[in-house]
Amino acid sequence: MGNKLLNPKISGSPNPLCLHTARWVVPVSGPPIENGAVATFGGEIVRIGRARELQSSYLAEIRDYEDSILCPALINAHTHLELSPLKGRLSPSGSFVDWVRSLVEARSHIGPEEWMPAIKKAVTEMQKEGIIAVGDVGNSDLIPRLSSKVDSNWPFRGIFFRELVRPLASENETDLDMPGANTIWIRDLHCPLRHSFSGHAPYSVAPSVLKAIKAWDQGHGLPFSIHLAESGEEIEFLQTGMGPIKELLEEKGHWPLGYEIPKTSPVNYLDRLGLLDKDTVCVHCVHVDQDDISILAKSGSSICLCPRSNIFLGVGIPPVEALHASGIPLALGTDSLASNDRLSIFAEMACLSRLAPGLSPAVIFRAGTSGGAEALGISEKWGTLAPGKAAIFLAIASGPIGQRDVSEFLVHEGAKGSANWIIG
Ligand SMILES: [Zn+2]
Known part of the structure; x- marks a missing residue:
């Protein structure tokens, strides 16, 4: 795993508003979102939801991960x-x-x-x-x-x-x-x-x-x-x-x-x-x-x-x-x-x-x-994708998963896929 490895350290400079979009977002704190997005600003997640909704709410740089699954580290x-x-x-x-x-x-x-x-x-x-x-x-x-x-x-x-x-x-x-x-x-x-x-x-x-x-x-x-x-x-x-x-x-x-x-x-x-x-x-x-x-x-x-x-x-x-x-x-x-x-x-x-x-x-x-x-005792910043959590998470390059349950894919195929670090 890991065709792209970034050092997940929070940078000292403020990170701009950014929308990370993908076919699936698995926040863990709620049900998976198809065609979802994670909005990040200044090293924190500020919102998650459907990509279309977030794109109409924010004027932000868009980083599209296509057929990937965005999920917590x-x-x-x-x-x-x-x-x-x-x-x-x-x-x-x-x-x-x-x-x-x-x-x-x-x-x-x-x-x-x-x-x-x-x-x-x-x-x-x-x-x-x-x-x-x-x-x-x-x-x-x-x-x-x-x-x-x-x-x-x-x-x-x-x-x-x-x-x-x-x-x-x-x-x-x-x-x-x-x-x-x-x-x-x-x-x-x-x-x-x-x-x-x-x-x-x-x-x-x-x-x-x-x-x-x-x-x-x-x-x-x-x-x-x-x-x-x-x-x-x-x-x-x-x-x-x-x-x-x-x-x-x-x-x-x-x-x-x-x-x-x-x-x-x-x-x-x-x-x-x-x-x-x-x-x-x-x-x-x-x-x-x-x-x-x-x-x-x-x-x-x-x-x-x-x-x-x-x-x-x-x-x-x-x-x-x-x-x-x-x-x-x-x-x-x-x-x-x-x-x-x-x-x-x-x-x-x-x-x-x-x-x-x-x-x-x-x-x-x-x-x-x-x-x-x-x-x-670190759930304030880690473990789910939710507002206020650290904007360091994963994009699992899954390719199209068809009718498969997205959590089932992560559990069974996560180790075989390719994980990229996202730092927003
Ligand atoms: Zn032990």
Whole structure:
């Protein structure tokens, strides 16, 4: 994808009034508009509607994209760009814990000169795939430093989650010194990513630490994120304190834990800790039952689905139709190149459509756009085409689509088409 790649940075000079017209406009905030137009001025969308109406309302330069589909840029709500050098180095093992072991091992063999070129390549790939914003998770400062460099042409908005893995903290520890909170990259105004903290998973971070992370995020008006209910091993460990995850913790010297095994589901556990609310992004949620779904729905938390990663790891498939039916807001993520061969939200949409045929294409496309923007708290500017949103969006060169539903085309063919960036 991507026969024309523009760096989607907002220019400093005022952009003139412009009408972008095309056979289809898919605003996501409303139904698709045939022969539609998007009016932009000064870097913002000012109106959308039928081309004929907007042309009679505005004296503006017209840019016609003919048989294309204008739609919001995509949101990758969960990835780990710093793991990009692991692309192709890990094979699906059938065991989540074995995959974690091989990830840690492979990561230790990456040479210092390999990190940045692989990360930059992944950044370019995501740009070509029409992604404007990320929920990027990392344990190092590679991404904060790259994204805050003025000359790096860093293209993404969104959140960098500094991920904590800390299974052994004492239950009494409440006043955490959040590492990184006072470093320069947290406050760097040049960095288009906001910086938050995330907990790795319910089994790898002590409950007191999880609560402290959530409190820090809440206090800064930022989303909290956590891998949740990803594997059968996680369910077994939280219920019984046994299984491959216990063995892994023992190997790492993290056993015995300084707290009680919760003996419940991961979702119920987080709910008991008070971690689930509308600003929490639960990543994966493969192993959830109806009670878990009810808890999640009541909490207002978003779920970020990463279907291609789930398939790669063989951890199972989330009950997507039931999650959607309960009203839980859905977002989409690629996870990292250690468990995926692409960083493409279009590819995740096509995969999700195969896994969950009961989900309409419009719902799936919403997950990859406005669902991600809402989960990351950036929906004021991103995720839909509507007045007041940033005038940076996509033109998918579709050719005539005949009688096909336009959302269905985007979900199934988006990854094969050609995406151009429009900056109005
Ligand atoms: Zn992840």
